[in-house]
Amino acid sequence: MRGLVIGASGRTGKLVIDELRHRGHQVTALVRNPDSMNGYDVDIVKGTPTNLDDVRAAFKYGHADFVIVTLSAPRASDSPFAAPISPPRLMADCNDNITTAMKEFGVSKIVILQALGVGASWDNMSCVLQLLMGKSNMRFQYDDHNHTDREVRQKGVTFVFARPARLVDTDVMTVREWANDGKGIPLMASCSRKSVANFLVDAAMETKFDNTAPVISN
Template sequence: MRVLVIGGNGQTGRLVIDEALQRGHKITALIRNPSALPAKEGLTIVKGTPLEPSNIESAFNAVQGDIPTAVIVTLASPQVKGTRVMTNAHENLIAAMERHGVSKIATLSSFGVGSSFPNITVIMRFAISRTSFKHLFEDHNQVDMTLKKSGVKFVLFRAARLTQAKKAPVQFFGDDGKGLGVFAGLGGDLEG
């Protein structure tokens, strides 16, 4: 299976790429600076941004006869008022997915987005409502709604925090994240 990874140059994106390659998948990574990601067998790197539809199209067509069958997004959203980086990227990705008959997308989101907001700590609720985190979460909330309305099959990974922890089993807490806990996170290795 070939997977298109968006945001593959960041810490989490690199973990996702490495894990997928170890599991025998082929990866196409759309990144702004191709020289920042080391070449690996099974990895096709395409220069570009998901904010530009033609770059996404190039990524889908990068390997003739081997179009990605799923998309994984590990982008970070800037903490800037009015940002729509994640939302615009997802709108562009969904349009390309529809053109290519791809129906699966997995997106790194955050605990506190959408219906998980009531289950985060009071300190995080304060930070989200009173600091620049607010802008990041507004963008992520819009992505949540965009995916739900799109008709594509999606998974939102709502990690509470990202760490370089040891491998642990994947746990599912539902859309609201009830029972997740404040110290939950995504470790450096994934099982499941």
């Protein structure tokens, strides 16, 4: 099978590529800077998901069986609370371009990395995190994810919105799904990037999570 990865040059995106290649799948990556993928066994299409024609070029390269999106909005620094330096609808507009091209090329499945607190999972996030996310610069990214949630659901494609707890760089691979949009998830829950990458690939391969938004942690 072939997967198209959007956001491939990011930390989680590269782990997704590693997992796909480990399982023997072909990978197309749409990236702005091809040099960022040196050492990765992928088919590279230069471009950006903000441009529909670039997205179409990625689909034309080879028939994709599914799409995995690990985009995140650029910030002024590595701090998650730094000011955003991207358009307020970056992820929503990119995913609109992706799903538009999916329908044109007959690709039905998209898996999108989001976060705990997006959509219906907001009510199950602790009040401490709600205050932190709602009053900091993180609110702009949550708004963008929420636009994506609403709009992708209307596009008529099969979707999975993966909503992990706080991402950490550990080797833990066991993943727990929290039912009812994350009800009962602990305040300090976290999820390793490696386990998230594995989960995203599983979600693309299987039908278990189709048209749902699973909340996960380690």
